[in-house]
Ligand SMILES: [Zn+2]
C-alpha cells in the first residue's frame with residue numbers, strides 16, 4: 001500500500017494555539033477561583049483543569065478539520081470557518097458527516113486521485129499492481145492475470 005499522507009494532519013500552529021489557549025485559561029481559572037472565590041472540592045479541580053482542556057481540545061479539533069479537509073481536496077477554508085463559528089461544535093459534527101472519502105496520492109507526482117486507480121491520471125505512474133498486457137488491476141499473489149491470462153511473475 002502507498003502511504004496516504006506525507007505529513008501530520010493537524011498543523012503545528014493548531015497545537016501551539018491550543019497550548020496557549022490552555023495555558024491562558026488555566027491561569028485565568030486559577031487566578032479567578034483562588035483569589036476571588038474558593039469553590040468546594042470537585043470544582044476547585046474540575047474548573048481550572050477541565051475547562052481549559054476542553055477549550056484546547058476544541059482548537060486541536062478545528063486544526064484537524066483544517067488539515068483533513070485540505071488533504072481530501074475539500075473547501076478547507078469554508079470548513080475551518082464553519083468549525084470555528086458555528087456554535088456547539090455543529091460545524092465540526094457536520095464536517096465529519098459530510099466529508100469526502102480520502103484520495104490516494106501518486107508516489108511520483110503527488111497528485112490526488114480516486115482510490116482504486118492503477119495508474120496516475122496526471123503522470124501515468126503505476127500506483128497499484130496492474131497487468132502489463134491488459135492494464136487491469138491485479139490482486140496480490142496472482143501469478144497470471146485473471147482477465148487476459150498473461151503471466152505476471154511470482155511474488
Ligand atoms: Zn502521478
Ligand SMILES: [Zn+2]
Pocket residue numbers: 131132133134135136145146147148149150
Ligand atoms: Zn491482463
